[in-house]
Amino acid sequence: MKDRYDFTEVEARWQQYWAENNFYKVTEDPQKTKYYNLEMFPYPSGNLHMGHVRNYAIGDVVSRYKTMRGFNVLHPMGWDAFGLPAENAAIKHHVHPAKWTKSNIVTMREQLKELGISYDWDREIGSCFPDYYRWTQWLFLRLFEKGLAYRKDATVNWCPSCATVLANEQVVDGACERCDTGVEKKKLEQWFFKITDYAERLLHDLEQLPGWPEKVKTMQTNWIGRSEGVEFNFTVEGSEDQISVFTTRHDTVFGVTYLVLAPEHPLVEKLTRGTAYEQPVQEFVKRISQMNEIIRTSLELEKEGLMIGARAINPMNGEAIPILIANYVLMEYGTGAVMGVPAHDERDFEFARKYKLPIRVVIQPAESTLEVDQIDAAFTGEGIMVNSGPFSGLPNEEGKKAVANFMESKGIGQAKVHYRLRDWLISRQRYWGAPIPIVYCEKCGLKPVPDQDLPVILPTDVEFKVNGSNPLTVSPTFMNTTCPDCGGPAKRETDTMDTFVCSSWYFLRFASPHTDQAPFLKEHVDYWMNVDQYIGGVEHAILHLMYARFFTKVLYDLGLIKVQEPFQNLLTQGMVLKDGAKMSKSKGNVVSPEQIIHTYGADTARLFILFASPPEKDLEWSDQGVEGCFRFLNRVWRLVASYSDRVAGIEVPSSFPKLEGSERELRRWTHYALRKVTLDIETRFNFNTAISAIMELVNALYHYQAQVAPEEQDVRVVKEGLESLILLLAPFTPHLTEELWQAIGHTESVHLQAWPAYEEEALVEDEITIVVQVNGKVREKVRVPAGLGRAELQTTVLAMDEVQRLLQGKQLVKVVAVPDKLVSLVLK
RNA sequence: GCCGAAGUGGCGGAAUUGGCAGACGCGGCGGUCUCAAAAACCGUUGGGCUUUGCUCAUGCCGGUUCGACUCCGGCCUUCGGCACCA
Known part of the structure; x- marks a missing residue:
C-alpha cells in the first residue's frame, strides 16, 4: 500500500471498475425488499453546481447505506431536458437545442460519474428524447379523453419582445426574466389540465404523508387554499338578472351595504348599456x-371603484343596495362578485370609507359595543349577531350554520367550497418542449393524434429567430398534416407542453426505462413504486411536487398504477451558500465542483458537503472546511497504511473475551x-x-497507537476498529474505502458488505462520572460504579469529604439522585 | 398582514427523553521535527475576575423546576412561502 493518498489514481481506478462491472445495475427481485431512492433529476444546463453535488451526495449515502442493509435499491438518474435555456443557446450560439442539450448531458453525466454516485446508468432517461416524450x-391523450386536458381562453403573461407566453415563474417583478421587458396581459386560447378536480384529494391525502416535512405540506395546503362558505344570488332591481356571490362570512349577510363586481364581470356591460x-x-x-397582474394584485395599489347605476336586492332582507365595480375584485376567484360588509371586513371598510358607502354593524364583540359613527376599523372577530332579523342574538359561528341552513331550505343559496388553486396552464409557445398531440381539421375540428401515430416529432429543419418566436408556427413540414378522421388537410397544434408535465411522471419511467409498449410496465411499476425516499430542493415544494401528486392520482384513477401518492418520504435539502448568499454568477461567489474534485478529489468534496451541515439546513461553503476534510481522509489513509501489513492476514473474532484498559477503551470507541x-x-x-463520530473513532485509533507499544498492541481489536471505520465511511467516501478495504486483506468490494452491527456489551462502562450539583450548579465530580442505585448513589455522594465540606454550615433541604447521571443537593 | 423555520464561541455546527453547554471540524495560540519552510504530530483555546477557585454566558424579558439550549407566556431579529382569495 502506498504511503501517500493519491486520490486521482484511486478514484479513476474504482470508477472504471464500477463501470466495467456494471456494478450498480439493479433488477426486480421478489426475494428482496425493494427500496426506491430518488433524487430530483437535473436540467442539463451544462455543468453540475454545488447544489447538485449536495443533492446527489445525500442520495448516494442513502443508496449505499440501504444496499449494505440488504435492500434491493433502485437508484436511477435522468435529465429534465426540455426548456428555455436550450432555445436561448440556439439563438445566441446558433446550435440546435437538441445538440446543445445532448452535449450538456454528456458533460454532466461524466461529472456525476466523477463524483462516484451509484446510479444504475442502464436506466438513464431524458425527457427531450422521442422515446420518452x-x-x-x-399520457396527455389519456387526460384529454377523461376531459382533464382542455382548451380555454385565458389571460396570460405575454412578453412583447420575445413574442411568446411566459410561465408565471418566468416573470420576475413584472418583467420577462430573459429580456427584462415589461410583461403584458394577453387573452389567448390555451391548454389546461384540470387539477382543480383533484383539489380536495390533493389536500386530504397530505395527511397520508407523515414522511414529508410539515413545511412543505403547509405550503401545499395554503396553495390549494380551501375555503368553506355559501354561494347565493342577489337579483338586479327591476330585472331578472341574478348576481351570484360567494362568501365565507354569511353570518354578516344582514350587514351588506353594497355589491362589487370584477371589472371583467359579464353583467357589467349589460347593466350599463345605453x-x-x-x-x-x-x-x-x-x-x-x-394593468399587469403584478401591479393590480399588489396590496399597495389603492382600491378604486365606480358606481354602475344599477341596484341589487339582498335576498335575506329585501333591501336594495348599490352595485359597483372595483379593481380589487378578481374574476378568477369565486363568482367574480363580492358582497360588501364594511363593518366586518377590512377591505370593505377601507373601500366604504373612500366612497362614503354606508356601514352597518351586525356582529357585536363580547367586551365592548361597536357604534357605527365611532368605529375606525372593521371588526373581524367573534361576537353576537345583531340587526340580523331572526338570527339576532346568535353567536356568529352558530349563526353561520343557521344562515346557511336557512338559505338552503329557502332555495336562496347553498353551502359551497372554493379553492385558491387554479387549473394548470400547460401550453407554451415554445419549440423545445413536447408537442401537444392535437390536430385541427378544417372539417372535423379539434382531433387528438391516434396513439399509433405517436410520437409527434419535433422537426429539425427550423430556424431560431432573435425575436424568440416559436419556429414551429412557421415550419410547413410540422404544421401541415392530415386529419386522422377524414384524411383531409389539417394543421398541427404548435404549442408544446410545460416542462413540468415531463417531470410529473418520470419516476414511473425509471421502472421500465426502455419499453416501447407503454410509458411503463405494470409489473415493474408495481414492484418499485412508490418512491421510498425522494430528495431535492425545497424550491419545488409546490409546483413539481403538486403536479407529480396530481399525475399519480390521475394514473391511479386510470388503473395504470396502484399507488395514490408518488413519494413516501421527502427530504428537502437546504441551499449551498457562500459568504451568506446563494452562489450565483452575478455575485461572483460560485465555487465549481470540478475545481474542488480536481484539487481534493470527489471523496473530499462529498465528505465536506455532508459534514458541514445537516441536509435540510442551508450550508455555508468553506474552503478551509474542505481542506479539513481532505486532511481527515489523509489521516485515515495513513492510519490504515501504518497497519495494513500487520492486519491483512488477521481474522476478527466473532466475539471478544472481556478486555481491560486500552483495548477495552478502543473497542468501546469502535x-x-x-x-x-x-x-x-x-x-x-x-x-x-455521523461523520463526527467516525472522526472520533479515528482519533481513538491514533490514540491507541500512540499509547500502546507496538508489540503490546492487540491487532484483532485494531483490525475490528479499522474494518468498522472503513465500512462506516463507505457510503460517504466510496472510492477511498474500496481501496482501504482491499489494503486490509479483502478481495470483494466494500460496497457489497453487510452493514456492521454494534455490540451493546462493548459499550458498557464499569465506572461512570457523576456530577454533584449544589443549588443547580456543578460543584464536584465523582467516579462511581455504573448502575449504582438511587439510594446507594445518594449515600456514596453524601459520604464524600468534598461534599461534606460543601454541606458545612448549611441545611440540606432536598436530594435528587439520578443513577448514572447526577446528584443534586438543595441547601439553605 | 398571514403561515412556517431559525437565532448557541472568532466561524460551520453538537447537545437524540429536562441532567456536566460548546462534541466534531475550521481558525487562533504554544510546542516537536527542520538550516529554514511546508506537511505532519503533540498541547491549548467561550468571556470576565481578586485564578486550588468564583462568576457570567445558548436573541431579549419573565415563569415552571432540585436542575431549562430543551417546557410555558410575552417580545425582538433574520430567512423562506403566500399575499386584496371574498
Missing part, C-alpha cells in the same frame, strides 16, 4: 384591464461509532454528526 404525449354610466364604466374597465453512525443515518439522516 412519446409517452408524455400518450345608460349615463356606460361611458365612464367602459373607460374604467379598460384602464384596469391594461462500537460507539457503529451505534452512533447507524442511528444517525437510520433515524434522522444527520450525516454531519
